[in-house]
């Protein structure tokens with residue numbers, strides 16, 4: 001029989017991965033090119049010749065070295081603290097019945113979306129000489145006013161407090177996908193409770209723990225809010241150094257060198273992580289693992305030790321009367337942790353309605369004077385309006401770019417899909433401060449510094465990872481056979497999108513938009529650099545005021561931010577399909 | 579129902595006009611060929627099953643027929659028109675997907691009305707026709723529920739109703755009963771037969787379950803590795819398998835290989851009468867045709883090595899001296915020879931089939 005070839009136009013189909021093109025182009029133009037350019041600068045001297053002068057200066061000056069040491073040690077301490085507290089929290093959430101977990105999750109997600117500035121400002125107020133804790137101690141007659149601020153301890157504490165929800169939420173998917181039946185199986189095989197946990201549950205949850213450690217560590221490297229607000233000059237970190245060196249002195253060479261160093265460290269950490277778990281574990285997927293490497297052997301040794309210690313402890317506790325059942329210990333611990341996450345921020349609400357001329361708790365009297373001050377100040381209202389506008393624009397842009405790209409990645413059979421995914425995760429993996437400086441460097445050349453557009457473009461960039469992941473998850477779980485079914489039932493492509501695809505994915509696109517909005521609304525770092533002190537966003541206005549003087553107007557602003565964040569967060573969570 | 583569904587050669591709709599015709603359809607994915615130049619005519623009003631092991635290309639052929647996959651070569655005719663390049667949504671075809679593909683955000687009624695709305699049919703007519711098919715699948719009470727509130731069997735009926743409501747010329751079903759448990763599957767088989775009779779639709783039904791194919795079909799198209807192994811009525815395919823694959827895939831079979839001489843087949847197990855076998859052919863005897871005799875009396879002899887009691891019948895496995903096993907099926911009531919008994923095997927010459 002004569003074989004009739006089908007016309008090639010109908011057979012030739014472009015792989016949908018190309019739809020990720022606009023997003024990848026955006027990332028290249030606004031992130032990779034300027035960051036590379038900046039790093040390039042660090043290897044040049046004033047006349048443009050190859051030179052390592054910048055690095056010699058950086059590692060030669062004691063002050064810079066001290067800042068580097070501070071940054072890394074604070075980041076490591078914060079990471080350890082987050083893992084130690086976050087793991088029990090995530091474990092507790094994972095073991096909860098589904099319905100109860102949905103409710104309790106709100107109490108972890110809300111602090112996750114609350115701005116870091118607010119959380120740290122809260123500690124600043126609570127722990128100062130005139131703060132609540134000091135007042136209570138004085139009241140109890142335990143010595144005069146005490147100052148709990150300005151030390152390494154409080155910096156690590158507040159930073160861990162800021163990052164804790166991130167740590168717990170990153171670990172949670174791994175723990176949720178873990179089959180706890182395995183622990184029961186281990187017990188039928190003769191393992192004690194402690195043995196079953198350390199030898200079965202814990203090793204299986206390691207990818208999540210490592211992913212959490214990775215994200216917290218990277219976020220901590222560029223974080224400057226806590227050390228600036230709660231630390232002494234001895235806790236100065238890279239972020240603060242960059243603010244003075246770049247914003248005020250335009251020392252691009254040094255900025256480039258610091259960017260190089262932060263990226264090298266980040267890359268090294270990612271590589272170690274990838275060797276151990278496969279980078280895709282960040283998104284909760286489990287890769288194959290080498291079980292004979294040095295890590296694995298060391299890990300088994302540590303686990304054996306921990307299991308033995310737990311058994312010993314359990315044996316001791318069993319002897320204590322009334323301590324036979326210890327489940328409540330975990331619950332008590334986690335409830336306390338969640339209170340710590342929420343209460344410091346909620347405390348602003350009564351304070352903002354107070355009538356005295358400084359922040360105190362409990363507030364004396366009730367008044368709206370601080371809200372009136374807020375509303376009558378063109379600085380504050382201007383910043384608020386600007387923040388709203390920028391957040392809407394960047395959330396729209398980020399959701400549009402992400403929707404198209406996520407569709408492409410989800411439908412693609414090409415291996416380039418993984419690469420596109422990694423590209424979209426870049427703004428999360430590269431420390432925020434590096435992104436901000438790189439954008440500042442780029443925008444300085446094209447006249448976008450101190451413009452609203454510049455800030456919005458920057459916020460779009462950093463909102464991409466979270467917006468993209470939310471939409472991609474939906475597209476990945478979307479059953480494309482529904483589209484096929486619609487076509488066989490007579491629907492055209494447009495009909496299918498309007499009547500089938502869009503109604504089903506609508507919720508999560510709206511949620512992604514709202515989370516993008518939240519991201520921008522609370523973002524400080526980019527606003528700080530790109531805004532150039534002229535275009536004040538609400539967080540930037542707060543930041544300047546906090547550094548200047550702590551006034552009750554700040555509490556009023558905090559309450560307004562808190563209200564906006566809570567409302568948007570609740571709306572987003574409700575829009576998101578379960 | 580007074581009439582018991584019978585072999586469908588008697589089905590009144592099975593007229594001889596060709597509804598759908600596949601001519602030389604081929605499909606390659608890269609280097610691998612999934613379908614090799616398939617030719618197939620489907621008659622108007624018949625229920626044809628595509629039967630074959632998993633990976634034999636059934637789904638691919640079905641998707642080419644409905645237009646979701648483009649063939650590498652070949653053409654497709656529906657009612658004599660070449661529709662190879664017609665877009666999916668313009669073909670007069672209905673598809674019932676394996677996972678049902680019900681729209682999760684629409685109620686049962688809205689799901690069923692969907693194809694009518696796509697065809698711009700007016701409101702009153704939509705309601706009437708939706709009510710009609712809901713009745714036909716016995717789901718009138720569930721019209722306003724969302725799909726996730728339905729059981730698997732009910733979802734299956736909605737998918738069927740959504741397809742019946744716009745009266746497509748051809749209905750394709752890809753393992754529609756695969757996700758249901760055995761009891762429900764048998765009920766649904768009866769339903770599909772009834773609906774087929776009542777509507778006179780042309781149905782192409784994909785399954786990998788040979789019992790289902792035997793029970794349902796007017797004709798079976800048996801596929802293997804992208805080829806059509808045999809097309810015929812269930813009776814033909816079972817009684818006269820065209821080849822070894824057919825014989826082994828449909829029903830249980832005992833096949834003996836050897837050399838033919840003087841009307842006898844010389845095998846490792848012994849020499850057995852082989853009426854009508856050509857050289858190069860093997861001998862097929864179905865288990866229900868094998869009778870047990872005294873150890874010395876049959877064509878072959880061996881030891882009973884396993885017995886399986888299955889209510890309406892029982893199965894014996896007889897191991898021959900060469901180690902080859904022969905399956906014997908005995909109707910209920912027959913004495914079951916205990917394991918270890920030496921038996922002989924015999925059969926009527928008319929029950930022997932030749933296969934290649």
Ligand SMILES: Nc1ncnc2c1ncn2[C@@H]1O[C@H](COP(=O)(O)OP(=O)(O)O)[C@@H](O)[C@H]1O
Nearest residue numbers: 607610612630631632633634635636637638639
């Ligand atoms: N999109 C595809 N790309 C590559 N190979 C495919 C694709 N779809 C199906 N195949 C291959 O084609 C063969 C037949 O598949 P299919 O038609 O689904 O078989 P069946 O439905 O009979 O189980 C299988 O080997 C399968 O792996």
Ligand SMILES: [Mg+2]
Nearest residue numbers: 633636637638
């Ligand atoms: Mg199939």
